[in-house]
Amino acid sequence: MKKPLLQLALDSSGLETALLHASRVADHVDVIEAGTVLAFAQGMNAVRELRARYPSHRLVCDMKLLDAGEVLAAGAFSAGADWITVGAAAHIETISAAHRVATQMGGEVQIELFGHWTLEDARLWIRHGINQVIYHRSRDAQAAGVCWGEKDLTLMKALSDLGMRVSVTGGIVPDDVHLFREIDVQAFIAGRALTGDNGVQMAEAFHAAIERDWQE
Amino acid sequence: MKKPLLQLALDSSGLETALLHASRVADHVDVIEAGTVLAFAQGMNAVRELRARYPSHRLVCDMKLLDAGEVLAAGAFSAGADWITVGAAAHIETISAAHRVATQMGGEVQIELFGHWTLEDARLWIRHGINQVIYHRSRDAQAAGVCWGEKDLTLMKALSDLGMRVSVTGGIVPDDVHLFREIDVQAFIAGRALTGDNGVQMAEAFHAAIERDWQE
Numbered sequence: 001m002k003k004p005l006l007q008l009a010l011d012s013s014g015l016e017t018a019l020l021h022a023s024r025v026a027d028h029v030d031v032i033e034a035g036t037v038l039a040f041a042q043g044m045n046a047v048r049e050l051r052a053r054y055p056s057h058r059l060v061c062d063m064k065l066l067d068a069g070e071v072l073a074a075g076a077f078s079a080g081a082d083w084i085t086v087g088a089a090a091h092i093e094t095i096s097a098a099h100r101v102a103t104q105m106g107g108e109v110q111i112e113l114f115g116h117w118t119l120e121d122a123r124l125w126i127r128h129g130i131n132q133v134i135y136h137r138s139r140d141a142q143a144a145g146v147c148w149g150e151k152d153l154t155l156m157k158a159l160s161d162l163g164m165r166v167s168v169t170g171g172i173v174p175d176d177v178h179l180f181r182e183i184d185v186q187a188f189i190a191g192r193a194l195t196g197d198n199g200v201q202m203a204e205a206f207h208a209a210i211e212r213d214w215q216e
Numbered sequence: 217m218k219k220p221l222l223q224l225a226l227d228s229s230g231l232e233t234a235l236l237h238a239s240r241v242a243d244h245v246d247v248i249e250a251g252t253v254l255a256f257a258q259g260m261n262a263v264r265e266l267r268a269r270y271p272s273h274r275l276v277c278d279m280k281l282l283d284a285g286e287v288l289a290a291g292a293f294s295a296g297a298d299w300i301t302v303g304a305a306a307h308i309e310t311i312s313a314a315h316r317v318a319t320q321m322g323g324e325v326q327i328e329l330f331g332h333w334t335l336e337d338a339r340l341w342i343r344h345g346i347n348q349v350i351y352h353r354s355r356d357a358q359a360a361g362v363c364w365g366e367k368d369l370t371l372m373k374a375l376s377d378l379g380m381r382v383s384v385t386g387g388i389v390p391d392d393v394h395l396f397r398e399i400d401v402q403a404f405i406a407g408r409a410l411t412g413d414n415g416v417q418m419a420e421a422f423h424a425a426i427e428r429d430w431q432e
Contacts, residue, residue, distance in 0.1 A: 039259075043262075087330070115332065
């Protein structure tokens with residue numbers, strides 16, 4: 001399986017703070033994400049500013065969009081995003097519309113898994129050309145003490161077996177990386193872990209864990 | 217039942233266009249909404265600009281948020297929103313966090329119904345203090361020819377009977393208003409119908425239909 005990438009999620013509401021966080025650790029990550037908080041606070045200008053500074057990184061706009069797939073996707077891809085996120089609860093027409101625009105503009109759609117989605121939904125998304133999902137331990141669930149567990153891992157494995165590349169997020173740390181060894185992980189996504197004072201060390205610890213656990 | 221309000225959804229990506237649309241018809245609507253397209257394109261600046269121009273209207277920020285309830289809610293209420301929307305697929309902790317901030321800041325949360333939600337979910341939301349939902353015929357579903365039907369109306373009535381005020385959106389026209397007579401409608405939400413050349417006439421047609429069908 002391909003080695004997972006490391007993704008930096010920028011979730012401050014201020015652009016200056018986000019750019020400062022990015023500048024500290026960008027050389028140590030593969031993917032940069034304009035998080036929902038940043039995107040809503042600053043609009044697509046945040047994506048444009050990140051693209052201007054980081055022309056070679058993969059850039060994600062985490063919209064979790066649920067409607068208006070065509071317009072929202074076009075806005076994000078025009079601003080420089082490579083990938084955008086669509087909420088799992090979106091109507092298949094919304095997902096298709098976003099995917100159509102992504103294909104035209106050289107981007108990709110990632111389905112972010114929230115709420116009562118099923119593997120049947122995942123099969124439908126695949127039939128509509130989607131091959132990336134984000135498995136997400138909600139920030140608020142996490143704060144309430146909900147942990148990674150066997151159920152999460154089994155679902156991720158099932159998605160992976162269907163042909164989905166799975167990005168994993170929600171308070172993940174390098175010591176957790178080995179848990180996902182059997183899954184086709186696209187990226188490990190971390191925010192606060194990478195934007196703190198020890199961000200670079202943390203990024204290197206992620207890469208070391210990935211190297212160790214994904215030896216060919 | 218209380219008379220439904222009329223809500224203008226602003227869904228252009230340009231701020232100038234949105235403000236122009238608002239200026240044409242604001243005197244004829246009760247609620248102004250910064251739609252997801254506008255909010256993502258321009259960030260919370262769009263909400264601030266609308267609040268500055270329309271201090272007395274009820275102002276909605278249609279975020280359809282799915283995570284980071286506290287931070288996103290605080291951003292929108294600080295910018296001047298009265299109501300924000302949260303996607304039905306959000307974790308209950310996210311909904312609670314957004315509702316807590318709303319209560320502190322004098323606002324309200326509306327749950328926007330997308331995906332596989334159930335009436336059991338609705339009961340859970342009510343137990344957590346939510347009393348507004350948005351019943352939404354997706355823009356993309358609509359474009360694909362999916363129409364209002366008995367199933368929609370039955371579900372809306374069930375939500376209404378649970379104690380939810382229901383806002384209705386998705387290509388609604390004045391001739392449809394009577395369909396919702398048995399439902400506790402908070403607002404009829406229209407976008408392009410009210411931002412076109414005949415926006416004022418259309419708004420007045422909505423009000424006339426509401427007056428006719430909601431006689432006390």
